[in-house]
Amino acid sequence: xxxxxxxxxxxxxxxxxxxxxxxxxxxxxxxxxxxxxxxxxxxxxxxxxxxxxxxxxxxxxxxxxxxxxxxxxxxxxxxxxxxxxxxxxxxxxxxxxxxxxxxxxxxxxxxxxxxxxxxxxxxxxxxxxxxxxxxxxxxxxxxxxxxxxxxxxxxxxxxxxxxxxxxxxxxxxxxxxxxxxxxxxxxxxxxxxxxxxxxxxxxxxxxxxxxxxxxxxxxxxxxxxxxxxxxxxxxxxxxxxxxxxxxxxxxxxxxxxxxxxxxxxxxxxxxxxxxxxxxxxxxxxxx
Amino acid sequence: xxxxxxxxxxxxxxxxxxxxxxxxxxxxxxxxxxxxxxxxxxxxxxxxxxxxxxxxxxxxxxxxxxxxxxxxxxxxxxxxxxxxxxxxxxxxxxxxxxxxxxxxxxxxxxxxxxxxxxxxxxxxxxxxxxxxxxxxxxxxxxxxxxxxxxxxxxxxxxxxxxxx
Numbered sequence: 449x450x451x452x453x454x455x456x457x458x459x460x461x462x463x464x465x466x467x468x469x470x471x472x473x474x475x476x477x478x479x480x481x482x483x484x485x486x487x488x489x490x491x492x493x494x495x496x497x498x499x500x501x502x503x504x505x506x507x508x509x510x511x512x513x514x515x516x517x518x519x520x521x522x523x524x525x526x527x528x529x530x531x532x533x534x535x536x537x538x539x540x541x542x543x544x545x546x547x548x549x550x551x552x553x554x555x556x557x558x559x560x561x562x563x564x565x566x567x568x569x570x571x572x573x574x575x576x577x578x579x580x581x582x583x584x585x586x587x588x589x590x591x592x593x594x595x596x597x598x599x600x601x602x603x604x605x606x607x608x609x610x611x612x613x614x615x616x617x618x619x620x621x622x623x624x625x626x627x628x629x630x631x632x633x634x635x636x637x638x639x640x641x642x643x644x645x646x647x648x649x650x651x652x653x654x655x656x657x658x659x660x661x662x663x664x665x666x667x668x669x670x671x672x673x674x675x676x677x678x679x680x681x682x683x684x685x686x687x688x689x690x691x692x693x694x695x696x697x698x699x700x701x702x703x704x705x706x707x708x709x710x711x712x713x714x715x716x717x718x719x720x721x722x723x724x725x726x727x728x729x730x731x732x733x734x735x
Numbered sequence: 736x737x738x739x740x741x742x743x744x745x746x747x748x749x750x751x752x753x754x755x756x757x758x759x760x761x762x763x764x765x766x767x768x769x770x771x772x773x774x775x776x777x778x779x780x781x782x783x784x785x786x787x788x789x790x791x792x793x794x795x796x797x798x799x800x801x802x803x804x805x806x807x808x809x810x811x812x813x814x815x816x817x818x819x820x821x822x823x824x825x826x827x828x829x830x831x832x833x834x835x836x837x838x839x840x841x842x843x844x845x846x847x848x849x850x851x852x853x854x855x856x857x858x859x860x861x862x863x864x865x866x867x868x869x870x871x872x873x874x875x876x877x878x879x880x881x882x883x884x885x886x887x888x889x890x891x892x893x894x895x896x897x898x899x
Binding site: 478479480618619622623625626627628644645646647648662663664 | 784785786812813815816819820821822823824827
């Protein structure tokens with residue numbers, strides 16, 4: 449089997465009013481990738497294309513090195529998914545969920561499921577509809593782990609979760625990839641979650657791929673630049689991304705290499721949030 | 736009869752102490768094999784990137800002797816999980832430490848501390864001494880101390896250190 453668990457090549461999908469254009473990225477075995485971008489950037493569309501829930505217009509998607517459409521049922525044995533809301537029937541209990549889900553998988557491990565349910569403290573008596581957001585997420589995770597998924601795809605798993613549960617999830621994901629044989633693709637707009645644990649980042653903005661590569665590379669590429677109004681030269685105004693001018697000064701994003709020449713300005717390291725905010729601002733300006 | 740009993744009991748005690756000794760030895764080896772002697776604390780507010788913080792702390796612990804030669808370090812993925820950081824970050828830290836000669840990787844086994852007697856580490860230590868002395872010289876110049884004053888101060892401090 450190939451060492452790339454997920455590979456997208458020039459994937460395109462057109463809706464009325466929205467185009468996902470030439471998305472390409474690669475997720476190697478054993479790592480966590482964060483899929484980021486503002487709302488409506490195309491993150492969920494990308495995930496739905498990978499899972500063949502939507503039909504792509506052009507391009508190629510390989511999961512475990514295999515075409516995702518031709519080998520769909522085989523691939524899905526090894527893929528676990530977690531969505532931002534429960535995908536199970538509201539009236540199910542934990543037991544009903546296992547009964548209904550397990551029949552789809554050749555390799556369902558009842559012991560693992562039981563372990564996970566008790567590790568996550570999921571109540572046996574309650575119905576899925578009575579579960580909290582965190583419990584619903586954990587139930588989806590328990591199912592994914594119980595059929596021994598090698599690739600875990602999570603769409604906004606942290607939205608609506610409190611910080612304690614978010615932290616727990618990150619720890620679970622790190623445990624999951626610890627043996628180096630499994631990968632995680634994780635879409636989110638709460639990027640502070642990602643800043644530390646993600647190895648790779650794919651940043652989609654308005655349907656276009658803005659960046660894909662290691663987290664460190666992305667953080668090393670940009671700096672936050674701040675200064676007084678008089679420090680804002682014409683060249684700086686042109687090269688700064690998402691520039692915000694006020695009466696007392698300005699703030700924007702700039703390439704790390706260019707940053708060095710502006711000695712009068714304050715140069716700060718940019719967080720993922722800074723990058724996402726400034727880049728999406730630029731997008732709006734160009735409209 | 737009594738003498739025989741005494742002889743037996745002394746053999747028994749001898750075995751028992753041996754067993755305990757071996758057990759202690761085994762536990763120590765086990766601790767070393769687990770690679771949990773490394774202590775790392777990451778600061779979010781540090782100016783240093785996380786991989787640099789790891790490098791600094793590993794180096795400090797090797798130079799101070801807290802980490803000894805041939806000691807195994809936590810695996811890349813274990814360390815990433817424990818510190819809640821990316822595997823690529825721990826990989827970069829270990830790779831750079833390896834390039835600088837502080838640690839060495841053995842195929843399929845993990846990363847080990849290099850001999851602290853190795854030339855590279857000695858060189859690194861000497862460079863650190865040089866840097867610190869340079870700093871001291873600059874401070875002394877600001878305080879307009881003469882060369883003799885600096886040297887005699889250094890002698891005095893070393894005497895105090897050696898006595899302690």
